[in-house]
Amino acid sequence: MKCPFCNFEESKVADSRESMDGQAIKRRRQCLKCNQRFTTFETIDLTVQVLKRDETYEDFKQEKLFGGIMAACRHTRVSHDKVKSLAYHITADLTARQLREITTRELGAIVMKHLQEIDTVAYIRFACVYKRFKDIKEILDAIDSIKHKDGSYCLTGKNNFNSEDADYASTRE
Numbered sequence: 001m002k003c004p005f006c007n008f009e010e011s012k013v014a015d016s017r018e019s020m021d022g023q024a025i026k027r028r029r030q031c032l033k034c035n036q037r038f039t040t041f042e043t044i045d046l047t048v049q050v051l052k053r054d055e056t057y058e059d060f061k062q063e064k065l066f067g068g069i070m071a072a073c074r075h076t077r078v079s080h081d082k083v084k085s086l087a088y089h090i091t092a093d094l095t096a097r098q099l100r101e102i103t104t105r106e107l108g109a110i111v112m113k114h115l116q117e118i119d120t121v122a123y124i125r126f127a128c129v130y131k132r133f134k135d136i137k138e139i140l141d142a143i144d145s146i147k148h149k150d151g152s153y154c155l156t157g158k159n160n161f162n163s164e165d166a167d168y169a170s171t172r173e
């Protein structure tokens, strides 16, 4: 881990703690050259391949997953740390399942399942990109599908989306 201030290669760990979901390790480091302190957030190195819509593969990247979820959570009550934790959690899950490859469709469905439990706005926003809705009616139908009959939103119930037209997270290349 290079120092972000002077690029020196060596640093010492000043403090380590488990964070968020209890699976990630956050480390406070101090550069051995310039003595500046910085924080590292350990992520898992995955070799899972993502099969995209155009039938090409790319390496799974937690950062890209994070970016896609973050885009859906912008201007919601979902914090940056919460999104980071979610991206890490999904990544850890894929690793635990020892998957070699996953389709963008499957990945999108996993993200949606989690977002549904976290924030309705983020969930709908992600679904809009993931499903590539063609008109406002499709969006309204999707919102309806998570609404209870009394008008309140169901945050944890199962959704009615099928898994067609998935995208790998919600950001375009």
Ligand SMILES: [Zn+2]
Pocket (backbone or CB within 6 Å): 003, 004, 005, 006, 007, 008, 031, 032, 033, 034, 035, 036
């Ligand atoms: Zn330094």
